[in-house]
Amino acid sequence: MTDQRWAGVRERVEALAALPASSEVFGALGHRWALADPLGEDDLAELEAQLGVRLPEEYRTFLTQVGAGGAGPAYGVFPVRRVWGRWRWEGDGAGLADLSALAEPFPEKGPAPELLDALLAERPEEEDYDEIEDFDDAVEEWDERWEAVLFAPARTTGAIVICHAGCALREWLVVSGPHRGTVWSDPRADDADLSPLLDAEGRQVTFARWYTAWLEEAERTARRSGGTPEV
Incomplete structure (x- = not known):
């Protein structure tokens, strides 16, 4: 047709x-x-x-x-x-x-943005760390978690x-x-x-x-x- x-x-x-x-x-x-x-x-x-x-x-x-x-x-x-x-x-x-x-x-409600919102709330803040090296390590670890959630195959x-x-x-x-x-x-x-x-x-x-x-x-x-x- x-x-x-x-x-x-x-x-x-x-x-x-x-x-x-x-x-x-x-x-x-x-x-x-x-x-x-x-x-x-x-x-x-x-x-x-x-x-x-x-x-x-x-x-x-x-x-x-x-x-x-x-x-x-x-x-x-x-x-x-x-x-x-x-x-x-x-x-x-x-x-x-x-x-x-x-x-x-x-996903019926789209790609579950609440997961990202929760993770954003956990993002490290520099003022919470005495040493810049510790802050950098925390940010690197957080970035890995962020990427894993953001690009999770289940979201698409x-x-x-x-x-x-x-x-x-x-x-x-x-x-x-x-x-x-x-x-x-x-x-x-x-x-x-x-x-x-x-x-x-x-x-x-x-x-x-x-x-x-x-x-x-x-x-x-x-x-x-x-x-x-x-x-």
Whole structure:
């Protein structure tokens, strides 16, 4: 069944690629406006069979109607490819996702921020130590605990990394659980926690809105920079 949300989207991306001004769009030098070929229905069926889970509908139809990855938000949508008979996503940080556990639900309340709050309350303070060496040792030990909690695999169960925004900042697509189909920001490289992307009304952003909002802004950027894409 054709998903009308994707009608003309590939053509709009290709139109942008033809404009010199499209280089002004953030991340364009990374994805270079290239879209992978769409997946066939047999390929999609094989991918989901290997994963043991049905992908969110908006993402499934993107894969079969627009492309299996490429031009998109930031440095592009991570492509999904079959390598030696096994399907996987490729990109900076794609390996953070546990593909063997995608059928397990993403945490219902998100990645349990209360664990981080509790740990933050235990962060060493220099004035509590008589010797700077003791303080440095305590901070090093605390940092190890912080990293272990912040990047615990259980916090991203049931999700895949779909985009790299630079400087180890990434975005995830939730595949299973009550947040299925929504996109989450991952700024953990800056010691901030995962959080859902929200629209102007405070609603969680789903894959289709995430992608089309980027495309609309890319078109506006190209127009402001001297080009008008043909749709």
